[in-house]
Amino acid sequence: MAEEEKTISQAPTGWQRGSDAAFRGLCHAFAWLSVLLIFFIVFKIAIAAAPAVRQYGLGFLTTRTWDPNKSQFGILPEIWGTMYTSLLALGIGAAFGVAAAVFLSEGYLGWFVFSILKFFHVEFHTFWGKLPERVEQALKNLIELLAAIPSVVYGLWGLFVIIPLIRPACNWLHLKAGWFPLFGTDLSGPGVLPAVLVLSIMILPTITAISRDALVAVPPKLRMAAYGLGATPWETILAVILPTAARGIVGGILLAFGRALGETMALAMLVGNSNIISISLFSPANTLAALLANNFPEAQHKEVGLLMYAALILLGITLVVNMIGAIILQRASVRFEGGK
């Protein structure tokens, strides 16, 4: 910093002091700014929604029609559709996501590759010996790749692959078991089931990544103790590892739930966008996010306020779910720090 020949260092000059204080102030201000951003977003949406909230009140949440011509607006079908699709997708996504997390954290694939190598007596070879680790890493990357694909591409895929694929089976189910409420209607194209399937694929990487981190963070001595008591590997997983990692897994599932609630494109393309409340898996439905995506681009001034109201409801639901998820995850990581 100092180029004089006699001293290699010097006290900061006035300008350096000033710029230092300014830079620190700037960092501080930007940190505040990023917190205030959330409040500004909520504030902005709430202000825009205020006239509609005053005019329609809580009735907006409990009525079923959305008809700009008759000036009747209600989002009950959207709230139902959002919850129904998200919960179903969460069920499927959580089952497969946690299974994949266990598969990854237990190193089954690595063990499998290792035993193949052992068969050929090359398990400690300089090149082949690294293969189990590499294959495990590749599998982990593949599952993360699922998260990198844009949701609109999943929507396109669902539209042209999933719907034609499941439609015959769905209609057969409706024909044979139509009395069962879940199969109460036929699948005429877009509907709840294709949306749920695609949604569960989209939230799976979140669940797997967070659950895997939680499973890997379980102190190894717990596993060793269970093995020492004579438990089989799966008795250990079910009775020791999963309960210990439960908090992290639940946090991950909640975050995935938040993501499912707010997911827009795949649902707007696959759910059918009709204001129907039905328990049938094959019936078209609508969600809050899809309502916003479909109606905003050509909304009239008055409708904008109502859409802002719907956005406010969606914001409230997702913020609460995400906050609970983030808090649970934070506590989970604190708890493990002492356990190692």
Added chain:
Amino acid sequence: MATHDATASSLTSRGPGEPELNPLAGVDFAELEKSLRRPRTLINVLLSWLVAGMTLVALIPLFSVIWMLLWRGGRKLSLALFTQLPPAALEQGGGFGNAIVGTLIVVALAALISMPLGILSAVFMAQAPEGNRLASVVRFSAKVLTGFPSILAGVFAYGAVVLTTGGYSAIAGAVALSILMLPTIMLTAEDAIRMVPGKMKEAAIGMGATRTQTVLMVLLPTASPGILTGIMLAIARGAGETAPLLFTSLFSNYWPISGHHLNLMQPTASLAVLIYNFAGMPFQNQVEMAWAAALVLVIMVLVTNLIGQSLSGRQVQS
């Protein structure tokens, strides 16, 4: 295995005063053998296979998506796609050159907005003393923002930019995307700055550098691979987002220029919105173009992701 267990127990089971017994007496060695006929072992093996099967099933969609993209999008790929404008209904040919340019413009603008905010907040978080209230609040709000629904970012930008400036524009789209990119940049940059060896920071301070000099000349350059990873991941996420652009930058069938100048205040096309619009059309040409656009978009996103991940390995760590 069985004999090993038995010798281990012989060392421990002999209490004081107890008569000396043969510890191996009464041990049924057949009982200790691993056998699939025992329910415990069987369940163990079955569950292992179940988990392996479920992981495989979870990966099928990935391969199906990639296969469909290559098959349906790949055969349509041609140079004209990158240079021409989108076709009208029933028109043949055409391309999505303006959508590629539009995506690049909107994402670049969004990165310009979110980078300073994200990196400087990250510097604050990483430099704040342990237990600093504001730092943990900032971190928490960044984590909450990671799960922020993308459509709501669009709603916010609509209210804050579109209604204020009176029209759909690339700027509005960039504001919406920057909100979604911010938390990724913040959290990865904080991690990267924290991973800089403490020695380097102490050495800089010991040389008499001010904190600003330490941050700008030591911490940020050393952490730059990690920070760039975060930026790349954020850009990859932003490029794929559709919902926030639907009613902020809208769509356009023309190049984002008016006269001979780049115009950021007019509706701008983007690949993601093009896919959404064309996927719902009943025309063969448009649907095929949606697939080709999806292939181009996925390649852009994956390449950005890969660049980001390859950078993350280069950081100096303590």
